[in-house]
Amino acid sequence: MMKCYLATDREGHFVTAEAAMSATDQIWSCASCDCRLVLHGGIPADPAWFEHDQRSVAEHVLMNCAHLDPQVKADTRHNQLRRMVSGLDVPVRALSWYCTWCDNHYQGGKLCTQCGTGIYSIEEANWQANYNRAVL
Structure with a gap:
């Protein structure tokens, strides 16, 4: 103080x-x-x-x-922020995609190789989870 x-x-x-x-x-x-x-x-x-x-x-x-x-206030805010950030999940970048518009599986950035857009694309992992659920 x-x-x-x-x-x-x-x-x-x-x-x-x-x-x-x-x-x-x-x-x-x-x-x-x-x-x-x-x-x-x-x-x-x-x-x-x-x-x-x-x-x-x-x-x-x-x-x-x-x-x-x-400085004490700044250190306290910094420690609170550090605790909040350490509890977050690390994002995983998706590299496998499925285009629902043209039924195309592709790799890389979110840009379908057939229709040239990524607006209809979902992650391959989400497609597989929905596909497996539909088959069962």
């Missing part, structure tokens, strides 16, 4: 991390995901900031927060 510098208080008012340093006994929430925040005091080189209390919120809530590191 990236540092955030703006939070909401119990009353729903926006408060900067610098202004929050003077408040005591206050509960801070993220303006994006409403997660509880922890205030960290700053140093001159690094001003005060809020950190998400990641143990108090579900992961799917943090994944939708505007303060989530963009």
Whole structure:
């Protein structure tokens, strides 16, 4: 999670991390995901900031927060896509065809050697399955 510098208080008012340093006994929430925040005091080189209390919120809530590191979101989307793609069947290119128009069996691209079109052609494997079903 990236540092955030703006939070909401119990009353729903926006408060900067610098202004929050003077408040005591206050509960801070993220303006994006409403997660509880922890205030960290700053140093001159690094001003005060809020950190998400990641143990108090579900992961799917943090994944939708505007303060989530963009690289983490990108990695998560990439992993989801990888899982989806790995579950797909690998397409097999058909090289044997049957033209239903001119009753021609042929090999290669989907272009009948007799009628010169592929619009009436089906895969040879589909023709054989239908032919075997009709014979039985």
